[in-house]
Amino acid sequence: MIGTQAPVTVGWENIPKVEGGPVKRFIFTWFQPTVFFALLAFFYYAPNSIAKMSTAMGIGIGFRVLLLGLEWVNPRHDSWRLTWKELTTDLFYVSLGYTLLRIVKSYIGSDVIEEAVLHYVHWDKFTWFMSLPLLLQAFLIAFIFDFGQYWMHRGMHNWYPLWLPHSVHHYITQLNINKGAVGNPVELFLIGLGIGGFLDFLPRAFLISRVFDMAIGEYQHINVRFNSPKWWRFLFYTTEHHSVHHSQDYEATRSNYSGSFIFIDRIFGTCVDGEAELLGMEGGRRMSIREQMTYPFTEGWKMRKVLFGRLLAGPAGEAVSAE
Numbered sequence: 001m002i003g004t005q006a007p008v009t010v011g012w013e014n015i016p017k018v019e020g021g022p023v024k025r026f027i028f029t030w031f032q033p034t035v036f037f038a039l040l041a042f043f044y045y046a047p048n049s050i051a052k053m054s055t056a057m058g059i060g061i062g063f064r065v066l067l068l069g070l071e072w073v074n075p076r077h078d079s080w081r082l083t084w085k086e087l088t089t090d091l092f093y094v095s096l097g098y099t100l101l102r103i104v105k106s107y108i109g110s111d112v113i114e115e116a117v118l119h120y121v122h123w124d125k126f127t128w129f130m131s132l133p134l135l136l137q138a139f140l141i142a143f144i145f146d147f148g149q150y151w152m153h154r155g156m157h158n159w160y161p162l163w164l165p166h167s168v169h170h171y172i173t174q175l176n177i178n179k180g181a182v183g184n185p186v187e188l189f190l191i192g193l194g195i196g197g198f199l200d201f202l203p204r205a206f207l208i209s210r211v212f213d214m215a216i217g218e219y220q221h222i223n224v225r226f227n228s229p230k231w232w233r234f235l236f237y238t239t240e241h242h243s244v245h246h247s248q249d250y251e252a253t254r255s256n257y258s259g260s261f262i263f264i265d266r267i268f269g270t271c272v273d274g275e276a277e278l279l280g281m282e283g284g285r286r287m288s289i290r291e292q293m294t295y296p297f298t299e300g301w302k303m304r305k306v307l308f309g310r311l312l313a314g315p316a317g318e319a320v321s322a323e
């Protein structure tokens with residue numbers, strides 16, 4: 001049962017609203033839909049010379065800086081406010097992410113990917129898809145990716161070998177704009193390297209599909225209190241959803257696996273509408289960077305018998321039965 005180990009607030013009606021004057025409440029109600037539709041319109045109408053992945057990445061960084069400002073002005077929880085210690089860890093992971101991306105980029109190179117994609121993907125088979133309205137194409141691409149990410153994430157929470165690399169991300173004790181990057185690097189490869197970031201040759205629909213990531217997925221790890229409109233939080237993933245997923249209550253963490261479209265969780269019965277302030281594992285034990293790097297391997301070694309079952313139990317082990 002949810003709420004037996006650590007407090008989790010369940011139900012939208014029980015979640016605090018943004019306090020303050022009408023202007024402030026107006027801004028924090030309509031910020032998310034406004035940014036979302038503005039970005040969609042921008043990448044839909046922009047000429048090809050501007051509508052590029054590099055532009056999207058630049059806007060993405062600017063948007064993060066803006067959110068950082070909002071975290072400072074209107075934090076969801078004061079206990080999640082940034083400390084120097086947290087910031088140091090975050091910056092380490094953010095730069096690690098950019099470095100890995102750069103290495104992959106320099107080794108593979110976008111022209112190699114372009115050649116492979118143009119060679120192996122038979123675009124003529126997708127003409128029916130490309131004749132759909134552009135926004136529908138973009139939505140379907142984002143949906144397919146989020147559907148895949150839903151099952152990968154759900155798998156991580158249900159199968160020990162996948163849980164090991166993901167578990168490190170669940171040791172974070174607060175949410176803020178950089179926390180999406182914190183976790184064991186092995187997980188990066190499981191969730192996907194975000195190599196889409198430099199595939200400029202793909203059709204416009206792929207670029208527009210990134211808006212769903214940027215203007216919805218980005219809110220997973222952030223410390224801002226919004227009065228998201230009802231329809232928004234019914235369809236789209238919110239910080240509240242992800243805080244339940246990161247709570248200290250084991251049952252509550254087995255929910256909200258999607259990244260942008262919370263309705264996927266609703267369809268499969270894994271959605272919990274609510275929020276939590278106390279986050280983390282083992283009662284909120286904080287991990288050092290060194291432990292974050294080694295934990296999946298040391299823990300996996302300790303649990304190798306569980307991982308490989310009888311295989312390593314040995315010929316004389318008690319696990320050997322009547323063969």
Ligand SMILES: [Zn+2]
Nearest residue numbers: 153157166245
């Ligand atoms: Zn998780």
Ligand SMILES: [Zn+2]
Nearest residue numbers: 169221242246
């Ligand atoms: Zn997370």
